[in-house]
Amino acid sequence: MKHTVFKKANILCFLFSFAAMLPLPGQELETCTDSNCHGNLMGSKYVHGIAEESCETCHERNSGAHPADFGREFSLTDSMPALCFMCHEEFTGAENIHQPVKDGDCAACHNPHSAEYETLLVGQIPDLCFTCHGWALGKQVNKSENIEAKINGSSYVHAPAGGGECSFCHNVHASDHSYLLTYAFPKGLYAEGKKENYELCFNCHDSDLLVDESGEAITEFRNNGKNLHYVHVKKEKGRSCSTCHNMHGSNNSHLLEEYIQFGDWKMPLNYKESEMGGTCWTGCHQRLDYDRSD
Numbered sequence: 001m002k003h004t005v006f007k008k009a010n011i012l013c014f015l016f017s018f019a020a021m022l023p024l025p026g027q028e029l030e031t032c033t034d035s036n037c038h039g040n041l042m043g044s045k046y047v048h049g050i051a052e053e054s055c056e057t058c059h060e061r062n063s064g065a066h067p068a069d070f071g072r073e074f075s076l077t078d079s080m081p082a083l084c085f086m087c088h089e090e091f092t093g094a095e096n097i098h099q100p101v102k103d104g105d106c107a108a109c110h111n112p113h114s115a116e117y118e119t120l121l122v123g124q125i126p127d128l129c130f131t132c133h134g135w136a137l138g139k140q141v142n143k144s145e146n147i148e149a150k151i152n153g154s155s156y157v158h159a160p161a162g163g164g165e166c167s168f169c170h171n172v173h174a175s176d177h178s179y180l181l182t183y184a185f186p187k188g189l190y191a192e193g194k195k196e197n198y199e200l201c202f203n204c205h206d207s208d209l210l211v212d213e214s215g216e217a218i219t220e221f222r223n224n225g226k227n228l229h230y231v232h233v234k235k236e237k238g239r240s241c242s243t244c245h246n247m248h249g250s251n252n253s254h255l256l257e258e259y260i261q262f263g264d265w266k267m268p269l270n271y272k273e274s275e276m277g278g279t280c281w282t283g284c285h286q287r288l289d290y291d292r293s294d
Contacts, residue, residue, distance in 0.1 A: 037067065044114035050087060051113045058083060058112070080104045094174030099132075101173050109172075126151070126164045147248055154249030161248045169200060169247070186240050189262070193238030201241055210234050221254075223277065223290035244269065 032038045032055045042052065050057050057077070064073025076083055081104035091101055100108040109128060110120045117124055123131070126148075134148025151161050160168040170180045178187040183199035191197050195207050206218045215227025222228060232239045241247075245255045252258065253273055259266040260282065270281040274291075281287035 041113040044111070044116050046116070046118060046120055047114040048112055048120055081106050091174035095176045096178060096180055097174045098172060098180055124164075126161075126166050129166050145248075150246065150248040150250075154246075155251045156253055156255055157249040158247055158255060185242075189240055189243045189260070190237045191240050192236055193234040198233075198241065220292055221290070222292040228290060 033042045059074045060077050062073050062075055066073045078086065081101070084106050091097055100106070106112075107122075109122060111122050112120070115121055121128055130148040133145075135146045147161075151157055160166075166172070167182075169182055171182055172180070175181060177184055177200075179185075181200050183203055184197060185200040186197050193210055195202060195210055198207075198210075208218050209215065209227065209229040210233060211230075212218060213227055213230050214225050215222055215230060216225065219227055219229055232244075233241070243260055244257060246257050247255070250256055250258075252271055256271050257269055259268045261267075262283065265283075267283040268281075270279075270287075272279045274289075276293040277289065277291040279287060279289045
């Protein structure tokens with residue numbers, strides 16, 4: 001009996017509170033967000049301009065009575081993502097499209113009304129990216145690498161990744177390059193060693209790594225005055241940067257990998273750093289030492 005009375009009291013409180021939100025007789029509201037019903041939708045730091053102008057650009061009334069049908073009396077003026085593409089650029093022509101964009105799930109990353117983050121993002125970068133590109137509670141949520149672990153759990157982190165600048169290297173909607181990269185970078189272990197294949201890296205790093213055989217002024221990866229980046233990369237079938245380096249983070253200096261994924265084989269790199277060089281002993285070759293002191 002007490003439970004029934006308490007439940008009825010709660011319902012009455014809700015109805016009185018809801019009634020208090022509604023306009024008084026004769027009072028006109030300029031927009032839906034002027035009321036206490038929907039005012040919170042526009043209360044964040046960044047506001048969607050079109051939502052500020054008119055709710056009816058994206059929402060249209062059905063036959064139901066508002067607010068009695070609790071939202072079912074309105075529908076979107078078009079399906080997603082066609083509704084967004086009425087104003088925003090469509091990405092269907094790109095070779096590679098980010099999966100949420102391909103699925104038309106714009107709201108996975110953007111709030112259509114207002115948000116605390118620029119471009120109406122629903123979370124802060126890189127945490128928003130980690131909702132898909134990290135493994136929640138150690139469980140893999142998709143087929144991608146656990147980028148969150150690489151960045152937050154590594155001793156050495158690539159500067160853009162460590163600074164949360166995901167969009168410095170990746171286009172977040174679509175790209176004609178693999179992995180949604182902003183510039184060209186080869187896919188796989190091998191590529192012809194020419195500058196245009198590595199535009200992404202040479203946007204920051206010195207492209208003389210592929211030209212200067214001595215490399216004295218541009219790299220510490222030298223042996224007896226010979227640039228070993230040149231040796232590994234400057235070939236018709238050169239080793240890609242990602243063959244030996246992890247682009248996000250590593251527990252080895254210079255972002256060097258622990259192993260190289262060579263088909264089904266995790267081939268150890270066996271890199272050991274020394275004061276003036278280092279040693280690697282992979283499945284590609286016998287143990288080799290390099291020393292830049294000469």
